Amino acid sequence: xxxxxxxxxxxxxxxxxxxxxxxxxxxxxxxxxxxxxxxxxxxxxxxxxxxxxxxxxxxxxxxxxxxxxxxxxxxxxxxxxxxxxxxxxx
Amino acid sequence: xxxxxxxxxxxxxxxxxxxxxxxxxxxxxxxxxxxxxxxxxxxxxxxxxxxxxxxxxxxxxxxxxxxxxxxxxxxxxxxxxxxxxxxxxxxxxxxxxxxxxxxxxxxxxxxxxxxxxxxxxxxxxxxxxxxxxxxxxxxxxxxxxxxxxxxxxxxxxxxxxxxxxxxxxxxxxxxxxxxxxxxxxxxxxxxxxxxxxxxxxxxxxxxxxxxxxxxxxxxxxxxxxxxxxxxxxxxxxxxxxxxxxxxxxxxxxxxxxxxxxxxxxxxxxxxxxxxxxxxxxxxxxxxxxxxxxxxxxxxxxxxxxxxxxxxxxxxxxxxxxxxxxxxxxxxxxxxxxxxxxxxxxxxxxxxxxxxxxxxxxxxxxxxxxxxxxxxxxxxxxxxxxxxxxxxxxxxxxxxxxxxxxxxxxxxxxxxxxxxxxxxxxxxxxxxxxxxxxxxxxxxxxxxxxxxxxxxxxxxxxxxxxxxxxxxxxxxxxxxxxxxxxxxxxxxxxxxxxxxxxxxxxxxxxxxxxxxxxxxxxxxxxxxxxxxxxxxxxxxxxxxxxxxxxxxxxxxxxxxxxxxxxxxxxxxxxxxxxxxxxxxxxxxxxxxxxxxxxxxxxxxxxxxxxxxxxxxxxxxxxxxxxxxxxxxxxxxxxxxxxxxxxxxxxxxxxxxxxxxxxxxxxxxxxxxxxxxxxxxxxxxxxxxxxxxxxxxxxxxxxxxxxxxxxxxxxxxxxxxxxxxxxxxxxxxxxxxxxxxxxxxxxxxxxxxxxxxxxxxxxxxxxxxxxxxxxxxxxxxxxxxxxxxxxxxxxxxxxxxxxxxxxxxxxxxxxxxxxxxxxxxxxxxxxxxxxxxxxxxxxxxxxxxxxxxxxxxxxxxxxxxxxxxxxxxxxxxxxxxxxxxxxxxxx
Numbered sequence: 001x002x003x004x005x006x007x008x009x010x011x012x013x014x015x016x017x018x019x020x021x022x023x024x025x026x027x028x029x030x031x032x033x034x035x036x037x038x039x040x041x042x043x044x045x046x047x048x049x050x051x052x053x054x055x056x057x058x059x060x061x062x063x064x065x066x067x068x069x070x071x072x073x074x075x076x077x078x079x080x081x082x083x084x085x086x087x088x089x090x
Numbered sequence: 091x092x093x094x095x096x097x098x099x100x101x102x103x104x105x106x107x108x109x110x111x112x113x114x115x116x117x118x119x120x121x122x123x124x125x126x127x128x129x130x131x132x133x134x135x136x137x138x139x140x141x142x143x144x145x146x147x148x149x150x151x152x153x154x155x156x157x158x159x160x161x162x163x164x165x166x167x168x169x170x171x172x173x174x175x176x177x178x179x180x181x182x183x184x185x186x187x188x189x190x191x192x193x194x195x196x197x198x199x200x201x202x203x204x205x206x207x208x209x210x211x212x213x214x215x216x217x218x219x220x221x222x223x224x225x226x227x228x229x230x231x232x233x234x235x236x237x238x239x240x241x242x243x244x245x246x247x248x249x250x251x252x253x254x255x256x257x258x259x260x261x262x263x264x265x266x267x268x269x270x271x272x273x274x275x276x277x278x279x280x281x282x283x284x285x286x287x288x289x290x291x292x293x294x295x296x297x298x299x300x301x302x303x304x305x306x307x308x309x310x311x312x313x314x315x316x317x318x319x320x321x322x323x324x325x326x327x328x329x330x331x332x333x334x335x336x337x338x339x340x341x342x343x344x345x346x347x348x349x350x351x352x353x354x355x356x357x358x359x360x361x362x363x364x365x366x367x368x369x370x371x372x373x374x375x376x377x378x379x380x381x382x383x384x385x386x387x388x389x390x391x392x393x394x395x396x397x398x399x400x401x402x403x404x405x406x407x408x409x410x411x412x413x414x415x416x417x418x419x420x421x422x423x424x425x426x427x428x429x430x431x432x433x434x435x436x437x438x439x440x441x442x443x444x445x446x447x448x449x450x451x452x453x454x455x456x457x458x459x460x461x462x463x464x465x466x467x468x469x470x471x472x473x474x475x476x477x478x479x480x481x482x483x484x485x486x487x488x489x490x491x492x493x494x495x496x497x498x499x500x501x502x503x504x505x506x507x508x509x510x511x512x513x514x515x516x517x518x519x520x521x522x523x524x525x526x527x528x529x530x531x532x533x534x535x536x537x538x539x540x541x542x543x544x545x546x547x548x549x550x551x552x553x554x555x556x557x558x559x560x561x562x563x564x565x566x567x568x569x570x571x572x573x574x575x576x577x578x579x580x581x582x583x584x585x586x587x588x589x590x591x592x593x594x595x596x597x598x599x600x601x602x603x604x605x606x607x608x609x610x611x612x613x614x615x616x617x618x619x620x621x622x623x624x625x626x627x628x629x630x631x632x633x634x635x636x637x638x639x640x641x642x643x644x645x646x647x648x649x650x651x652x653x654x655x656x657x658x659x660x661x662x663x664x665x666x667x668x669x670x671x672x673x674x675x676x677x678x679x680x681x682x683x684x685x686x687x688x689x690x691x692x693x694x695x696x697x698x699x700x701x702x703x704x705x706x707x708x709x710x711x712x713x714x715x716x717x718x719x720x721x722x723x724x725x726x727x728x729x730x731x732x733x734x735x736x737x738x739x740x741x742x743x744x745x746x747x748x749x750x751x752x753x754x755x756x757x758x759x760x761x762x763x764x765x766x767x768x769x770x771x772x773x774x775x776x777x778x779x780x781x782x783x784x785x786x787x788x789x790x791x792x793x794x795x796x797x798x799x800x801x802x803x804x805x806x807x808x809x810x811x812x813x814x815x816x817x818x819x820x821x822x823x824x825x826x827x828x829x830x831x832x833x834x835x836x837x838x839x840x841x842x843x844x845x846x847x848x849x850x851x852x853x854x855x856x857x858x859x860x861x862x863x864x865x866x867x868x869x870x871x872x873x874x875x876x877x878x879x880x881x882x883x884x885x886x887x888x889x890x891x892x893x894x895x896x897x898x899x900x901x902x903x904x905x906x907x908x909x910x911x912x913x914x915x916x917x918x919x920x921x922x923x924x925x926x927x928x929x930x931x932x933x934x935x936x937x938x939x940x941x942x943x944x945x946x947x948x949x950x951x952x953x954x955x956x957x958x959x960x961x962x963x964x965x966x967x968x969x970x971x972x973x974x975x976x977x978x979x
Contacts, residue, residue: 041122044115044261051115072122079118079202 014039018049021064025056033089037068042076050077054085065089094273095280106277112262113203113230114283119260120228121200125183131257132174132226138253139170139218146214146249150242154210156397157338165215165338165501165512166246172503172510173222177530182227186536193541198534200228202285205278207299209291211341211397211436212512213239214246216290219512221250225259227533232284233266234275236291240268279304288528290513296521307532309513309522312343312466313434314496315458317451317481318359320352322471326493328362330471331440334495336416340437341397344467344489344500344514347434348422348441348458350451356444360419368417368440369400375409376420379439380430382407389427395437403437425457434462448477452484459485464519467491467500488515488525502527543853545667549761549806550716552696557725557795559787564724565593568682570629572599574622576642577633578607581688586729590633590686601625607634609703609710610641612656618645622681629682632720633729635741636692636827639685640700643718647700650677656702660711664930673715685720688729690780690793691741691828693748693801695723703821710821712927719805725798727791735781738793739896740828742777745797746889747831749773751810752803754842754863755932756854762807767870769800774871774888778895810933812838814926815945818919823907832898833905836886837948839864841941843882848936860934890953901952912950916943 014036021032032053042050057064067089069077077083098106147162181187187196204224208216213235224231235243244266251264267274275295279287279302287306289299296308318327335346351359360370371379383395383403395403400418404411411418418439425432431441445451459468468487472478482490494505502508509527517525524532556564573594577587587602594600603621605614622630622645632642647654651674663669685695694700698719702711733741746769752758753766773796779789815838816830825833843861865881868874873888875881899905902912920942923929929937 042119044112044119047115047119076118076121079121080114 014042014046015049018046018053022049022053022056025053025060025062025064028060031057031062031064033065033067035067036070036073039073040070042073047076047080050082050086051080054082058085063087094276097273098277102274103277106267106274106281109232109265109267110203110278110281110283113232113265116260116262117200117202117228117230120230120263123183123228125181127258128183128226128228129178131254131259132177132222134257135222135225135250135253136170136174138249139222140167142246142249143167143170146218146242146246149245150214150239153242154213154239154397156211157341161338162212162214165212165342166218168501168504168510169215169219169512170222172501173219176503176510177222177226180226180530182530182534186534193543195539197537197539198227199537201533201535203230203232203283204286204288204533205232205234205275205281205284207234207275207287207289207291207295208236208239208243209295210236210239211343212290212338213243216512217243217246218250220288221247221254221264223530223533225254225263226530229533230260230263231265232278233264234270234278235266237270240266240270244268288513288533300521300523305523307513307515307523307528309515309524309528310343310520311434311462312347312514312516312520313432313458313461313463314344314347314467314469314487315455315463315485316346316349316469316496317455317471317477318349318351318355319448319451319470319472319474319477320354321473321477322355323473323493324355324359324362327471328359328366330493330495332363332366332368332417334497334499335440336400336438337495337497339397339399340435340439340497342497342501343434343436345436345497346440346469346495347463348425348432348443348454350443350445350454350458352448352451353444353446356442360442363417363419367412367414368419369404369409369411369415371409371418371420373421376422376431378407378409379418379420383435383437383439384430384433386427386430389433391433391435391437395435395439398437400438403439425454425461432458432461452480455481456484459487463487465516465522465525466514466520467496469494469496469499486517486519488517489527500527545853547757547759547806547854549759550698550719551802551805552719552721552723554722555696555725555798556723557798558791559727561724561726562589562593562686562728564722565590565631565684566595568629568684568722569595570598570682572601572625572627573629573631574618574625574627575600575602575631575633576618576638576645577602577604578635578638579604580607581634581638581729584732586633586688589728590631594631598629599625601627605638605641607637609637609701610644611703611705614641615644615648615656615702618642619648622646622649627681628679629684632683632685632695633688635687635689636694636701639687639692639694639720640702642683642685643694643700643720644702644713646681646683647713647718649681650679652678656711656713659715660702660713662925662927662930663714666714673717675717682722683720684722684724686724686726686729687794687797689733689737689741690730690790690797691744693745693797693804695720695725696798696801697805699805701817708821709922710817712817714927723798725794727787727794730790730794731785731787733784733790735784735897737826738777738781738784739898740826740832741797742773742780742793742828743832743835743893743896743898744828745769745793745800746773746777746892747812747816747828747835748800748804748809749796750835750839750867751812751933752800752807753867754860754934755804755807755810756850756852756934757807757932758803758863759807762803765799765803766807767867769796769803770867771870772796772799774892778892781896808932809928810838810842811923811929811935811937811942811945813928814923814933814937815919815942815949817926817928818922819902819946819949821922822915822919823905825905829898832893832896833902833949834945835893836890836953837945839882839886839889841945842934844935846935847941848938850931850934850936852931855934863934893953899952902946902950903952907950909950912946916946919946 143166296310503510511527513528515524820830868881873884
């Protein structure tokens with residue numbers, strides 16, 4: 001895990017953890033690691049939050065790691081040009 | 091277009107960007123959905139569409155004041171129920187089709203964000219239709235409705251959207267531009283995140299879509315010609331035309347525009363129109379309609395009449411008609427700008443034309459078709475299949491409807507089995523990218539996952555091969571009334587032909603045809619053909635070397651298939667199974683071909699090849715087909731006992747080359763390997779003995795068998811560049827084929843064994859293994875060596891030593907060919923060798939032209955003195971076995 005990062009667990013929905021991560025980045029508390037292992041699919045609101053998170057990470061020059069992203073979600077991120085703005089871990 | 095975009099405010103651009111962003115997010119999320127997900131949603135949408143069909147139909151009418159609300163409701167139902175019925179079982183996500191016999195699977199890939207323009211004439215039905223298509227295919231839609239139908243379109247979209255999202259579709263999957271303008275459309279058409287434009291509407295919209303540079307489905311206007319032919323069911327035709335042309339007051343662009351009626355039934359048809367509520371105009375009334383309803387400047391119908399009732403149109407133009415008139419029928423005398431009513435009229439005015447003949451009728455239909463209707467829709471009413479066929483051939487329309495209404499027929503699924511649609515592709519004639527009824531498959535990228543083909547292979551050999559001394563006795567078992575023995579004068583003189591004659595069944599009429607001992611030319615074939623005809627031969631015995639047997643094969647081909655064109659059959663091919671020219675299969679006569687070789691090398695007695703010498707062009711033409719293979723081979727060594735030493739060496743090396751090239755061929759299989767490797771061992775063991783002790787019967791027998799066995803291998807695995815170069819070089823410098831092979835052989839092995847500059851593109855090449863195959867051959871011959879490279883070197887050295895023992899010249903230069911003469915020949919030789927079918931596609935390495943030239947020059951300069959391997963004096967086993975006893979020096 002990158003230094004100064006906090007692992008944010010997610011359950012079947014990613015939105016709460018994403019919201020937490022956004023708040024964390026907004027506070028300037030460093031990067032975040034988001035565990036997507038239990039997420040099968042994301043919805044438009046979650047994708048929008050990921051876009052926002054990517055934007056904040058860029059502004060604050062911190063790293064956001066997405067862990068355990070399945071390939072279908074990865075493709076959805078690819079289609080919205082987001083993959084280059086996150087780091088991915090298995 | 092750019093000017094339009096420039097007029098957009100920043101706020102408007104932000105609004106439009108927001109629509110696209112929302113749609114893009116939805117499309118990305120949608121990519122995660124499965125077939126089951128979308129099918130569940132689509133079903134609910136179709137039900138919602140049906141429930142709201144009437145509401146939306148009325149709303150569309152009230153907003154646009156076009157058409158008939160009841161008809162619009164029907165259109166909405168078709169757009170939901172019929173479209174759903176079509177798509178319900180279609181796979182549009184994940185794997186959509188499988189072709190196991192071809193190893194191909196089709197997989198759907200959504201398009202993404204589609205900007206969809208919808209027309210004023212069919213607003214809600216088009217929206218319903220496109221929404222179902224988009225969800226079924228996991229795409230997001232941004233609607234740009236016609237400004238005069240924006241509210242009803244938004245309502246149709248809202249109903250579809252809310253239903254879709256309620257049942258799991260991603261939010262934002264449909265959006266609609268509020269108060270759309272041309273500038274909005276232009277901006278969205280050029281937006282980087284819009285993947286495709288689907289424009290249904292007028293010519294301007296379609297043209298703009300295609301001009302945007304985006305992939306586009308642009309389908310638009312038509313001008314439907316109808317041929318009412320005299321054999322038609324007139325009652326049905328008139329009802330169909332009225333039904334169609336008055337449906338939604340003629341707003342469907344597939345509706346009938348000009349009906350061309352045969353003279354014989356013209357008056358009856360017009361009476362029927364009148365009886366069923368149409369007003370048939372006189373000349374003055376028709377002219378009035380033309381003047382009032384068609385803009386002479388634009389050559390198009392004026393919008394004011396679009397979708398209006400016939401009585402209202404009549405009233406506006408000042409035409410007196412009955413109050414219940416549903417259609418205005420106006421006779422015209424021609425098609426084009428001088429005949430205003432021959433244009434597309436999206437209102438219940440129908441042009442009719444009286445044709446004096448079928449030719450005239452078809453010609454007028456073609457004129458209408460080309461006057462704004464290319465690619466769209468056409469209708470023919472006839473009971474005459476020939477008329478229908480001719481109409482179908484002449485008219486350029488995506489939908490050619492037979493004995494059915496144009497508008498409702500073209501929609502599909504009602505009067506016929508065409509795909510239901512609200513978007514008619516007009517093909518290139520209409521400036522469109524498709525001629526189909528646009529459907530879900532136009533909203534998909536279809537990916538093909540193609541598995542590597544495991545091409546079926548074969549192993550075909552004559553079913554009767556008799557071998558060893560006195561095998562010729564087997565001739566007795568083949569009854570024949572008339573046998574022609576094809577041989578050469580020397581063999582006839584030696585008494586070989588007489589031996590054959592003696593072994594033929596009693597009572598056989600025998601004629602001996604002696605031909606020159608050289609690769610056969612066309613005149614030799616023709617002479618032989620005449621002989622076969624003259625003696626009504628039912629059996630041909632080819633007694634001789636490769637040239638004689640080849641000649642007999644070709645004679646038989648022409649005898650059995652007189653229509654066979656040898657020049658055409660010799661055309662180059664890449665894959666024998668896919669070649670352009672097919673050999674004939676319908677025999678006019680059957681003559682058995684028995685081949686008795688008198689040399690031990692070519693193996694022509696079992697091969698499907700024959701070489702013809704084209705004297706005119708100084709080249710060899712190779713014929714290849716399994717129909718050429720002899721029916722019976724008799725490999726009897728008594729016919730080779732007197733072979734001269736030089737011929738023994740040359741033909742023996744030909745046999746060796748066959749074994750080596752078949753062994754490393756791309757087409758090599760365990761079946762051919764068995765033959766190739768066996769022959770290789772036999773040649774190394776027995777060729778030196780046969781050469782040095784010509785009367786050694788065992789060595790002669792084994793070499794004779796080796797030649798046949800090697801031929802069984804290359805009949806199926808073919809040969810390679812060694813043969814291709816030898817054919818070219820041999821023909822040019824009149825060098826015996828085996829000798830030409832010998833001069834090239836060491837160099838070709840070295841070339842093939844190296845990592846190629848180009849691999850042979852063939853599914854049979856599964857790895858680079860040719861070097862290992864050569865090494866395996868060296869092992870089989872007991873040549874020693876630790877590494878693959880050493881083994882290959884030892885193989886080459888052993889071959890070079892064998893060539894030396896056979897007194898084969900070491901180089902082309904040694905043949906007395908000057909460097910200058912050779913230099914002049916090389917470009918031609920390379921060209922001819924490259925065209926030679928011998929190496930395609932079987933040589934293990936794809937030869938480049940410069941590499942072929944290098945090989946020729948290497949052969950010119952000559953081979954090295956053997957350095958590594960030493961081939962010991964072979965020991966002939968007493969029991970006739972041929973164990974390898976070679977060792978490395």
